[in-house]
Every structure is written in structure tokens, then in C-alpha cells.
Amino acid sequence: MDSLSPGSRVSFYDSTGRLVGGVVESTIRMANGMQVVRVKCDSGSSITLPAAGLFQG
Secondary structure, three states: OOOOOOOOEEEEEOOOOOEEEEEEEEEEEOOOOOEEEEEEEOOOOEEEEEHHHOEEO
């Protein structure tokens, strides 16, 4: 998911299996190549996740 950029709309499943929506706040690429994304959830909270766990749209 290299096309993620701040402002992109994304979704992910939380630990209870609920679909959570939000907007990308920032991204970084770790030394090992993994892309990590900070997401501002629709609920108002923020979370940092690996990009591979996100759905775009």
C-alpha cells in the first residue's frame, strides 16, 4: 500500500472484528521496509498500524 498519503480514507478491523473507518494522518517507512500508518479514527481516537492491515477507500 505505497499509495497511502495523509488525508486518504482507510478502514481496518479492530480486535473485536468491527470495521473501523478513519483518515491517514501520517506514514513512515521503518528500516526493515515496513510502512506504518497513523490513522485518526472516525471516533476521534488515533491509532498506529502496519499499512498491510488497512483497506483503502
